[in-house]
Amino acid sequence: MVGITDQLRATKPQPDLVDRFYKVVEKLKLENPFHCYQCFKCTSGCTSFRLTEIMPHSFVNFVRLGFVEDMMRSELLWACCQCLKCKERCPQDVAPVDVIFLLRRMTVSSGAEIPEDLSKIIMNVTETGFIQGIQKVKVGETSVDREQLGLPPITLPNLEKFSSVLMKAMEEQIE
Amino acid sequence: MKVAIFPGCIAATEQYACELSTREVLRELGVEVVEVPGFSCCGWPLQNVGTVGWVYLAARNMALAAEKGVPLITLCNVCNRMFYEAKFLLTTNSELREKISSLLKEEGRGPLDGVEILHPLELFHDRIGVEEIKKRIKKPLKGLKLAAHTGCQAIRPRKLRSIDDPEYPKKLPSLIEALGAQSPHYPEALDCCGAYLFYTRKDASLTLAGEKVEAVQNWGFDGLVTVCSSGHRMLDGRQDAAATTIGKALNLPVVYYTQLLGLAMGLAPEKLGLQLNRSPVKNLLEKIG
Ligand code: SF4
Numbered sequence: 001m002v003g004i005t006d007q008l009r010a011t012k013p014q015p016d017l018v019d020r021f022y023k024v025v026e027k028l029k030l031e032n033p034f035h036c037y038q039c040f041k042c043t044s045g046c047t048s049f050r051l052t053e054i055m056p057h058s059f060v061n062f063v064r065l066g067f068v069e070d071m072m073r074s075e076l077l078w079a080c081c082q083c084l085k086c087k088e089r090c091p092q093d094v095a096p097v098d099v100i101f102l103l104r105r106m107t108v109s110s111g112a113e114i115p116e117d118l119s120k121i122i123m124n125v126t127e128t129g130f131i132q133g134i135q136k137v138k139v140g141e142t143s144v145d146r147e148q149l150g151l152p153p154i155t156l157p158n159l160e161k162f163s164s165v166l167m168k169a170m171e172e173q174i175e
Numbered sequence: 176m177k178v179a180i181f182p183g184c185i186a187a188t189e190q191y192a193c194e195l196s197t198r199e200v201l202r203e204l205g206v207e208v209v210e211v212p213g214f215s216c217c218g219w220p221l222q223n224v225g226t227v228g229w230v231y232l233a234a235r236n237m238a239l240a241a242e243k244g245v246p247l248i249t250l251c252n253v254c255n256r257m258f259y260e261a262k263f264l265l266t267t268n269s270e271l272r273e274k275i276s277s278l279l280k281e282e283g284r285g286p287l288d289g290v291e292i293l294h295p296l297e298l299f300h301d302r303i304g305v306e307e308i309k310k311r312i313k314k315p316l317k318g319l320k321l322a323a324h325t326g327c328q329a330i331r332p333r334k335l336r337s338i339d340d341p342e343y344p345k346k347l348p349s350l351i352e353a354l355g356a357q358s359p360h361y362p363e364a365l366d367c368c369g370a371y372l373f374y375t376r377k378d379a380s381l382t383l384a385g386e387k388v389e390a391v392q393n394w395g396f397d398g399l400v401t402v403c404s405s406g407h408r409m410l411d412g413r414q415d416a417a418a419t420t421i422g423k424a425l426n427l428p429v430v431y432y433t434q435l436l437g438l439a440m441g442l443a444p445e446k447l448g449l450q451l452n453r454s455p456v457k458n459l460l461e462k463i464g
């Protein structure tokens with residue numbers, strides 16, 4: 001992730017996005033990132049940090065300084081594994097993971113692309129109700145499904161209705 | 176006692192052993208499972224793209240179970256958290272609540288509230304109880320040392336609900352010990368399985384799973400025990416892929432707690448779906464005898 005001096009030289013804060021960010025923070029009753037005192041506790045225990053260099057405290061800090069768009073464009077936005085340790089441990093209840101997920105949603109509503117595999121399962125949910133179709137799984141040389149194992153069928157009563165209401169729900173963006 | 180089962184996408188479409196073994200042990204324990212047709216995804220993937228969509232999905236599933244008036248058991252830790260988070264948002268945000276109510280009416284659903292969400296750990300540990308489970312054991316798992324993987328989303332954040340201690344979970348180890356095995360704490364007990372990084376950073380996701388399995392293996396455990404279909408898919412289903420990613424040999428038996436409980440109650444391995452596990456559970460079954 002970029003250093004703070006580089007950031008200050010490279011771009012200007014983005015007041016529109018900052019406004020939008022704080023409106024949603026208020027709506028969803030998230031903790032105000034201004035309560036963060038940069039103690040680093042979130043980053044020191046972050047599961048993804050070691051593998052991807054994501055630094056939850058710095059997401060919070062850049063957002064506080066007004067660099068919302070830069071954080072939205074960072075590929076590290078998609079490096080959080082949602083282990084929720086930062087949310088549990090933050091002494092100020094700031095929950096960097098909530099900041100990260102809010103930025104993900106703002107990115108999407110601004111029309112930017114999201115990782116392909118994630119986009120695929122979202123599409124499947126809107127079209128079929130599940131992230132994937134009912135799979136056949138291997139047992140030795142053969143493969144079996146729910147029915148062959150004696151499990152009750154999985155059914156969505158009215159798929160067309162389900163999809164249309166869900167699409168409508170998804171259009172009601174608050175981010 | 177009556178309950179409904181919310182499988183979630185992964186148990187419903189792929190991790191069949193999870194639902195199979197849960198149904199078998201509940202029958203054996205005298206817990207009746209009420210069928211609820213019409214469940215969908217809990218909403219998690221949509222949490223990445225907007226708020227109303229995912230809360231709507233969580234709420235519609237809760238409404239389906241509320242119509243039956245029984246507690247809802249979640250077979251995936253993520254689904255469990257999504258339901259609690261949706262409940263929190265629906266009680267603290269009246270605008271969102273109104274939106275969701277009217278969307279639910281459009282699909283012909285209601286009421287919104289009133290379903291009790293139960294994690295399997297709460298069902299087995301707090302409702303049925305360790306003492307009751309001990310009484311049902313026909314085949315104690317003597318001499319086995321098994322690692323507990325409670326999973327991240329079941330225990331954090333504590334503010335949302337407290338299924339177990341978020342820094343030192345004890346319920347799964349004590350449920351394993353109720354079966355006659357040992358389940359000592361290990362330093363990597365809180366390490367994440369990587370499940371939800373799989374859709375955005377595949378390599379990092381498999382590295383997390385692989386390193387978790389490797390650590391448990393290195394401590395000399397006979398196996399790893401899960402209570403979540405998402406975590407199980409990473410640690411059991413993707414163990415081979417994880418081994419390739421980290422370049423280590425992994426061969427650790429990984430079983431659902433319900434499979435282990437079933438075995439200790441004397442149920443046949445096929446009834447518990449052990450033929451579906453991808454990790455070398457044979458090694459474990461041989462030790463149990
Ligand atoms: S733990 Fe909380 S207060 Fe400390 S740096 Fe992270 S977000 Fe800020």
Ligand code: SF4
Nearest residue numbers: 046080081083084086
């Ligand atoms: S939830 Fe994300 S940002 Fe927070 S500690 Fe876990 S991986 Fe790091």
